[in-house]
Amino acid sequence: MQNRSPHRPLALLACVLLFLLCTVKTFESLHVVGDRVLIRPDRGETRTDAGLILPAGVRAKDAVEGGRVVKVGPGHLMANPEYSDAEPWAPKRDAVRYLPLQAFAGDYALFLRNDAIEIEYDGETLLILPHASLLALVRPTHPEDADDFA
Numbered sequence: 001m002q003n004r005s006p007h008r009p010l011a012l013l014a015c016v017l018l019f020l021l022c023t024v025k026t027f028e029s030l031h032v033v034g035d036r037v038l039i040r041p042d043r044g045e046t047r048t049d050a051g052l053i054l055p056a057g058v059r060a061k062d063a064v065e066g067g068r069v070v071k072v073g074p075g076h077l078m079a080n081p082e083y084s085d086a087e088p089w090a091p092k093r094d095a096v097r098y099l100p101l102q103a104f105a106g107d108y109a110l111f112l113r114n115d116a117i118e119i120e121y122d123g124e125t126l127l128i129l130p131h132a133s134l135l136a137l138v139r140p141t142h143p144e145d146a147d148d149f150a
Contacts, residue, residue: 030121032073035131037103039111041067043125063114064135067127069107074098076131101131108138 032038042065075098083095103109115133119126 027071027121030071032071032128034073035076035101036073036128037069037101037109037131037134038071039067039109039116039127039129040070041065041116041125041127063112064110065113065116066108066110069103069105069109069137070126071105072101072103072131075100103131103134103137104139106140109134110136110138 027038030038077096078099080094080097083093084090111127111129112133112135116127116129119128
């Protein structure tokens with residue numbers, strides 16, 4: 001008869017959690033500035049209507065691409081109409097404020113490829129592009145419903 005330790009399942013669970021934490025990519029230390037959007041592009045082979053398989057290199061020449069929004073910047077910089085340094089007794093306010101962007105992390109975006117800047121971060125190829133280059137956003141009802149939710 002084998003004597004099983006009651007702590008064995010907990011040790012196994014701890015190992016699995018540690019593995020998952022090490023393999024999940026986070027972009028907490030990466031800050032997107034201004035009105036820019038960080039996107040994980042769709043890369044891979046596509047099949048044409050005729051059944052031909054196009055490699056990713058051929059797709060790179062397309063004007064419009066798609067990808068999952070990973071992170072967005074704070075927004076468009078604008079002057080704060082409530083700012084005034086003429087009243088020193090008034091509460092301090094910032095001279096500028098940001099107009100938020102329409103894109104959110106987890107959205108699927110169609111964008112103009114020519115405006116994108118390709119970067120490599122943690123061994124992954126990502127694109128940074130201005131918010132004005134986004135053509136359309138597909139937003140899941142709940143962000144957790146997205147296949148590769150960031």
